[in-house]
Amino acid sequence: MNLTSLIDSLLSDTLQTSLPLFGTELALCGTIVFMLLVRVLKGGQHVPPFLLAMTGAIIALWLALPREGIEAWADLGRQELFTGMLVHDTLTAYLRVFLLSFVVLFLVLAQLTGLADRDDGQDFFTLVLGATLGMCVMVSANHLLTIFLGVEMASVPSYVLVGIVKGRRRSSEAALKYAIYGAGAAGVMLYGISLLAGVLGSAHLPTMAHELAALDIPGQLAAGEGGSTVMVLALGGLMMGVGLAFKLSAVPFHFWCPDVFEGAPAEIGAFLSVASKAAALALLIRVGFGLGYLPEDPAPSLAATQPAAAISMVSTSQIPTSQVAYQSETASIDGSADDPLSPVRNFFVILVAIVAIVSCTFGNLAAYGQTNIKRMLAYSTIAHAGFMMMAVAAAVALIGRDVGHAETALSALLLYLSIYLFMNLGAFAIIAFLRNAMHSEDIKDYAGLIRSCPMTAVMMTMILVSLIGLPPLAGFWPKLRVLQSLYEAGGPLMITVLVAAGMNTAISLVYYLRVVKVMCIDPPSDTQEPPTLGFFSTAYILVVALPVLLFGIMPEKVAEWADLATKNLF
Amino acid sequence: MQNLILANLLTEPIGVAHYVVVSAFMFTCGVLCMATKRNVLGVLMGVELVLNAASINLIAFGSPFLRNDANSLGLDGQLMTLFVIVLAAAEAAVALAIALNFYNNHDSIDVDRADELLG
Numbered sequence: 001m002n003l004t005s006l007i008d009s010l011l012s013d014t015l016q017t018s019l020p021l022f023g024t025e026l027a028l029c030g031t032i033v034f035m036l037l038v039r040v041l042k043g044g045q046h047v048p049p050f051l052l053a054m055t056g057a058i059i060a061l062w063l064a065l066p067r068e069g070i071e072a073w074a075d076l077g078r079q080e081l082f083t084g085m086l087v088h089d090t091l092t093a094y095l096r097v098f099l100l101s102f103v104v105l106f107l108v109l110a111q112l113t114g115l116a117d118r119d120d121g122q123d124f125f126t127l128v129l130g131a132t133l134g135m136c137v138m139v140s141a142n143h144l145l146t147i148f149l150g151v152e153m154a155s156v157p158s159y160v161l162v163g164i165v166k167g168r169r170r171s172s173e174a175a176l177k178y179a180i181y182g183a184g185a186a187g188v189m190l191y192g193i194s195l196l197a198g199v200l201g202s203a204h205l206p207t208m209a210h211e212l213a214a215l216d217i218p219g220q221l222a223a224g225e226g227g228s229t230v231m232v233l234a235l236g237g238l239m240m241g242v243g244l245a246f247k248l249s250a251v252p253f254h255f256w257c258p259d260v261f262e263g264a265p266a267e268i269g270a271f272l273s274v275a276s277k278a279a280a281l282a283l284l285i286r287v288g289f290g291l292g293y294l295p296e297d298p299a300p301s302l303a304a305t306q307p308a309a310a311i312s313m314v315s316t317s318q319i320p321t322s323q324v325a326y327q328s329e330t331a332s333i334d335g336s337a338d339d340p341l342s343p344v345r346n347f348f349v350i351l352v353a354i355v356a357i358v359s360c361t362f363g364n365l366a367a368y369g370q371t372n373i374k375r376m377l378a379y380s381t382i383a384h385a386g387f388m389m390m391a392v393a394a395a396v397a398l399i400g401r402d403v404g405h406a407e408t409a410l411s412a413l414l415l416y417l418s419i420y421l422f423m424n425l426g427a428f429a430i431i432a433f434l435r436n437a438m439h440s441e442d443i444k445d446y447a448g449l450i451r452s453c454p455m456t457a458v459m460m461t462m463i464l465v466s467l468i469g470l471p472p473l474a475g476f477w478p479k480l481r482v483l484q485s486l487y488e489a490g491g492p493l494m495i496t497v498l499v500a501a502g503m504n505t506a507i508s509l510v511y512y513l514r515v516v517k518v519m520c521i522d523p524p525s526d527t528q529e530p531p532t533l534g535f536f537s538t539a540y541i542l543v544v545a546l547p548v549l550l551f552g553i554m555p556e557k558v559a560e561w562a563d564l565a566t567k568n569l570f
Numbered sequence: 571m572q573n574l575i576l577a578n579l580l581t582e583p584i585g586v587a588h589y590v591v592v593s594a595f596m597f598t599c600g601v602l603c604m605a606t607k608r609n610v611l612g613v614l615m616g617v618e619l620v621l622n623a624a625s626i627n628l629i630a631f632g633s634p635f636l637r638n639d640a641n642s643l644g645l646d647g648q649l650m651t652l653f654v655i656v657l658a659a660a661e662a663a664v665a666l667a668i669a670l671n672f673y674n675n676h677d678s679i680d681v682d683r684a685d686e687l688l689g
Contacts (some may be wrong), residue, residue, distance in 0.1 A: 145650045152657045169675045173684045176672045179665045185618030194624040198631035485584035
């Protein structure tokens, strides 16, 4: 292979395959650069940054939606972009639409609450779009480099967003804690990544899975040799898990979450609890399925990675890299018990399941004594992240036996995320509007809200009941489907998880209903003047909160999209 | 057994193992620094040590001279290191700005002073 043909194949891979599917990210990049440069131009200061950011986000959303309607997802295959760095499949497509729809709603909220209408509006919108760009990379990551890059690109702007309101002691403290914990977790994660890449000789997830299969861990363990390799792999996996657990705010790496949510403005809380969690869960899926499952036919990925391998060959002149894996004999992938990747899957499932149980229980128990509503919702976020991780554990446990059931488990997770968007965005929007009206975020100050703002109180009640997961509202369906997948997965561990999930739903009842009781039954205090919300605020709350009721009564449409998005994922 | 490994390291020509030992040492120093320092700048230095330890690993695993077998990371390792260097700089810039903001509000960059929010 000479240099010309190399460059040709690289160019065609980049221009014809990758860039058309990368339009969303490019639009976000373009908007960020344009927003930063427009201030330099003459008269550029008078262009409202909100309009620019909104236009960019809507263009990106339009590019993320499939041209031929959502049904086109049914026959969307798996395609590797940029020589295997990113992957475009239905999961990417679904989550990109999810993230950008959230960002559009979030930008409107930030504008309505006045978080971004000062002269630092440009900075705020740049940071939000930058973090979204990082999350888009996270959901499509297929290489250890893009995993790390995505995590950092999503985290670094989030640190600044937490401290975006200057001159507030608590805000600066929250930003400092978030940045320090985040930097530490990212460092440990990178060290784990370097160990994994070093032992397996590749950083491309499917190639790593091939290498893992070629290592034949079950055979090695049975023969009692190769213990050190397995130990290094386990250590690397655990260290990488630290970074993921930090992004998911899973116990034992949840310390930052309540502090950051309490110190940051409520709008940022919505951003971190919905978008950041969704991207982190997608990354968990990518890692779990990338390393724990080999697709039946590795041929397409071979074609995609060849340029990268060939370039390394030319530059280092004799070292072949990533395509060696494909020359090794294809391991038996019949999904039987002696699947060479089953120990990897078991390790992942046990780890995720235990962390999920602990996060869920801890989050729900710690939410009891909270007096600040944002802090209570932070613990509720930890609990919900735990619940969603249970779905990931079930899906990875199922993939070895039955691809169809694994897809159902993932579709339950996607449905959960979509419903969760409306619930949490609604809750944080109400908190932000009430903060503007009454300058308080304490639960006790919400007393008598049903009299002063009946509409808001009713919507908040609806959202809280939906967060518990009670039947007439949307939060019920995803919980039911996650429990169903856990039951399908079977086995002692999954049944334990199932019982824990059921009990947690009961535990969570009390603290959500306490807020409802304060709002609807307690008499209003004399010192607090009753808040009034403007027309636009009430309208926004209605738009975001009504889907919770609508999807509760007729969840078929969203469930159908989630099913479509997972139909031929594997 | 431990003595044997160390003796081997001293007598063998320089290979991946030597680099990994150095990076493991740096990683440990970095984690200790993060855990014990009370000053934000000290903690950030610990983070830099950890990131650079990982970079050493990646370079060593990717080098064709140290690890002349099919299992090498190749250029991927060096590319990842380049990205890590840039990301570390970006992260340090943001963390220092946040530390400055904290200093403006608290007149100190001692992490123990960050105790108003009880995590």
